[in-house]
Amino acid sequence: MAPRAASKIAESSDKVGVICRALRRAIIEQALEPGAKLPEDSLGERFGVSRTIARHALGQLAAEGLVELRRNRIAVVATPSWQEARDAFDIRIELERLVVRQLAGKLTKSQIVELNTHVDAEDRARDGSDAVSIRLATEFHILLANMTNSPILVRYVSEVAYRCCLTLSLYSRPHSSECAINEHRAIIAALVKGDEAKVMSLMHSHLDSVANRALVAPAPQRGRDLLDILAPYADEADSARVVKLPKVVRAR
Amino acid sequence: MAPRAASKIAESSDKVGVICRALRRAIIEQALEPGAKLPEDSLGERFGVSRTIARHALGQLAAEGLVELRRNRIAVVATPSWQEARDAFDIRIELERLVVRQLAGKLTKSQIVELNTHVDAEDRARDGSDAVSIRLATEFHILLANMTNSPILVRYVSEVAYRCCLTLSLYSRPHSSECAINEHRAIIAALVKGDEAKVMSLMHSHLDSVANRALVAPAPQRGRDLLDILAPYADEADSARVVKLPKVVRAR
DNA sequence: AGCGCCTCAATTGCATGCAGTTTGAGAGCC
DNA sequence: GGCTCTCAAACTGCATGCAATTGAGGCGCT
Known part of the structure; x- marks a missing residue:
C-alpha cells in the first residue's frame, strides 16, 4: 500500500490533487482573494492540464467551500458572509x-x-x-x-x-x-x-x-492578474509544461 | 425551476447533483452496500449521461467520504473501519x-x-x-x-x-x-x-x-468474510440477495 | 490438481471538440 | 453625457475518442 496517499482531504487522482493543493495554498496565503475569478482554461493552462481536470479540481474545492461554482459562470474564490x-x-x-x-x-x-x-x-x-x-x-x-x-x-x-x-x-x-x-x-x-x-x-x-x-469589519479588495498570482505555485506541479500565457484575467 | 436549488450539500450543476442525490439515497437505504462497485460507464448509462458527469459525481461523493476512489480501479461504496x-x-x-x-x-x-x-x-x-x-x-x-x-x-x-x-x-x-x-x-x-x-x-x-x-463488537470482521457479516441476515431476508452481492450495479 | 504466466476485455485517465450561455464593449439613440 | 441594444468573444456544459492500466480467465507446466 502507498503510505503517502490518502493523507489529505480527498484527492482522487494526483493531477487533480496537485491543483487542489496549489489553489488551497494560494487561497489561504491570500494570494487569491475572495471573489477572484478562476476560469477553467487559465487554470488548465497554468498547470499544464486540460479543462476537464481543472474543472474537476474546482468541483472538489467547491465541495470544501473554498470556491463558488455558479452554473455557466466563471468559478470564483468563495466570499463567505x-x-x-x-x-x-x-x-x-x-x-x-x-x-x-x-x-x-x-x-x-x-x-x-x-x-x-x-x-x-x-x-x-x-x-x-x-x-x-x-x-x-x-x-x-x-x-x-x-x-x-x-x-x-x-x-x-x-x-x-x-x-x-x-x-x-x-x-x-x-x-x-x-x-x-x-x-x-x-x-x-x-x-x-x-x-x-x-x-x-x-x-x-x-x-x-x-x-x-x-471578525470585526469588512475589508477592501484589489485586483491582480490570476496567472501572475499562480506563478509561484505552478512549478510545484512537477513542472508540467508551462505554456504561454496569452490572456490577462483580472478580478476586479 | 429554481426554488429547490442551493439547499443541499454542494451540487455544482444539476445533472451531477441528481446522480449524487440518487447514489446518496441508495447508499443510506442500503440498496448499495459498502464495497459495491460503481463503474463510471454503468452509472452514466443508468442516468443517461456521459462518463464525464458520472465521474464528477463520484468525485463529489468521494469528497463526502461515501465513496472510495482508487486510481485506475473501479470506485466502490466506502467501507469505513x-x-x-x-x-x-x-x-x-x-x-x-x-x-x-x-x-x-x-x-x-x-x-x-x-x-x-x-x-x-x-x-x-x-x-x-x-x-x-x-x-x-x-x-x-x-x-x-x-x-x-x-x-x-x-x-x-x-x-x-x-x-x-x-x-x-x-x-x-x-x-x-x-x-x-x-x-x-x-x-x-x-x-x-x-x-x-x-x-x-x-x-x-x-x-x-x-x-x-x-457499534457493539470491537471490529469482529477484519477479514473479507462478507458472507459471515451477512449471515444473520440470510435467514431473515430472502437468501437470494446475499448470494447476489458481488455485482450490484450493472449496465443493463 | 495446483501454480504461475500471459493475454485480452473491461475500465479508468485525460484531452479535445462542439453547442449553448454569459459577458462586456461598442454602436446607436435619447 | 448617459442609456440601451446588439453581437462577437469568452467561457462553461457535456460527450466522445484514444491511450494506459488492471484483473480475470485461459493455458501450459510441474
Missing part, C-alpha cells in the same frame, strides 16, 4: 476541542518535538509576510488534528480551518500573530501535561479570541 | 449539540409543525422496511440542521449523518427504531421549551445510544 464566518469558527471550536480531548496526555515524544518545531517555525516567520504566518498558524492546527489518526476528524478540521483562513482575508485587520504563537505553546504544554479540561478550555479561548479579533 | 465509524459518531454528537443549542427556544410555529409531521412519517414507516426507517431517522437530523440556516453546519451534519448511516449498514444488527422515534419527540419538546442544556444532553444521549446500539 460574516455570519458564515462566525458559524465556521463555532464549528471549528467544537471540532478542535474534540481534537485536543483525544490528544491530551497521549502525545508521543516525537510528536511533541514535531509540534515544538512547528511553533519555532511560526516564531521565525513572525518577521516575514503575514500570509506565511497565517498559513503556519493554520497548519499548526491541522498538524494537531493529524495526530488524532482520525481521517474524518482530520478532514473536517482541515476544511473548516481553511475556511476560517479565507474569512480572515475578508474581515481581518493586519494580522498580529504574536499572541497566537504563545497560545499555541500553552496548548502544547497542557497537552503534554495531560490536563484534558484545561487544554479544551485553552483551545476554546484561543480560537474564540482569534475569531473575535478577526 | 469500526474506528472510523466511532469517530464519525463522536464528531456528529458535537455538531448536533451545536445544532440544538442554536435552535433551542427559537423554532417558529411552522418549523415545529414540520418537525412533528416528519416524526409522524417516521412513525408510519415503522412497519415498512428498515431501510426507509433509517433514512427517515437520518433526515430528521438533517431537517433540524437545516433550520439553523447555517449552510456550513448543514453541510457537515448532513455529511457526517450519511456516513453514520453507512456504518450502520456495516456494523448494526437489525434495526429497532422505535425508541429513536420517541427520542426525536423528546428533543422536539425540549427545543420548544427552550431548555438549552436539556436538549443538548438529550441529543447527546440519543446519538450516543444509537452509536452504542450499532
Whole structure:
C-alpha cells in the first residue's frame, strides 16, 4: 500500500490533487482573494492540464467551500458572509476541542518535538509576510488534528480551518500573530501535561479570541492578474509544461 | 425551476447533483452496500449521461467520504473501519449539540409543525422496511440542521449523518427504531421549551445510544468474510440477495 | 490438481471538440 | 453625457475518442 496517499482531504487522482493543493495554498496565503475569478482554461493552462481536470479540481474545492461554482459562470474564490464566518469558527471550536480531548496526555515524544518545531517555525516567520504566518498558524492546527489518526476528524478540521483562513482575508485587520504563537505553546504544554479540561478550555479561548479579533469589519479588495498570482505555485506541479500565457484575467 | 436549488450539500450543476442525490439515497437505504462497485460507464448509462458527469459525481461523493476512489480501479461504496465509524459518531454528537443549542427556544410555529409531521412519517414507516426507517431517522437530523440556516453546519451534519448511516449498514444488527422515534419527540419538546442544556444532553444521549446500539463488537470482521457479516441476515431476508452481492450495479 | 504466466476485455485517465450561455464593449439613440 | 441594444468573444456544459492500466480467465507446466 502507498503510505503517502490518502493523507489529505480527498484527492482522487494526483493531477487533480496537485491543483487542489496549489489553489488551497494560494487561497489561504491570500494570494487569491475572495471573489477572484478562476476560469477553467487559465487554470488548465497554468498547470499544464486540460479543462476537464481543472474543472474537476474546482468541483472538489467547491465541495470544501473554498470556491463558488455558479452554473455557466466563471468559478470564483468563495466570499463567505460574516455570519458564515462566525458559524465556521463555532464549528471549528467544537471540532478542535474534540481534537485536543483525544490528544491530551497521549502525545508521543516525537510528536511533541514535531509540534515544538512547528511553533519555532511560526516564531521565525513572525518577521516575514503575514500570509506565511497565517498559513503556519493554520497548519499548526491541522498538524494537531493529524495526530488524532482520525481521517474524518482530520478532514473536517482541515476544511473548516481553511475556511476560517479565507474569512480572515475578508474581515481581518493586519494580522498580529504574536499572541497566537504563545497560545499555541500553552496548548502544547497542557497537552503534554495531560490536563484534558484545561487544554479544551485553552483551545476554546484561543480560537474564540482569534475569531473575535478577526471578525470585526469588512475589508477592501484589489485586483491582480490570476496567472501572475499562480506563478509561484505552478512549478510545484512537477513542472508540467508551462505554456504561454496569452490572456490577462483580472478580478476586479 | 429554481426554488429547490442551493439547499443541499454542494451540487455544482444539476445533472451531477441528481446522480449524487440518487447514489446518496441508495447508499443510506442500503440498496448499495459498502464495497459495491460503481463503474463510471454503468452509472452514466443508468442516468443517461456521459462518463464525464458520472465521474464528477463520484468525485463529489468521494469528497463526502461515501465513496472510495482508487486510481485506475473501479470506485466502490466506502467501507469505513469500526474506528472510523466511532469517530464519525463522536464528531456528529458535537455538531448536533451545536445544532440544538442554536435552535433551542427559537423554532417558529411552522418549523415545529414540520418537525412533528416528519416524526409522524417516521412513525408510519415503522412497519415498512428498515431501510426507509433509517433514512427517515437520518433526515430528521438533517431537517433540524437545516433550520439553523447555517449552510456550513448543514453541510457537515448532513455529511457526517450519511456516513453514520453507512456504518450502520456495516456494523448494526437489525434495526429497532422505535425508541429513536420517541427520542426525536423528546428533543422536539425540549427545543420548544427552550431548555438549552436539556436538549443538548438529550441529543447527546440519543446519538450516543444509537452509536452504542450499532457499534457493539470491537471490529469482529477484519477479514473479507462478507458472507459471515451477512449471515444473520440470510435467514431473515430472502437468501437470494446475499448470494447476489458481488455485482450490484450493472449496465443493463 | 495446483501454480504461475500471459493475454485480452473491461475500465479508468485525460484531452479535445462542439453547442449553448454569459459577458462586456461598442454602436446607436435619447 | 448617459442609456440601451446588439453581437462577437469568452467561457462553461457535456460527450466522445484514444491511450494506459488492471484483473480475470485461459493455458501450459510441474
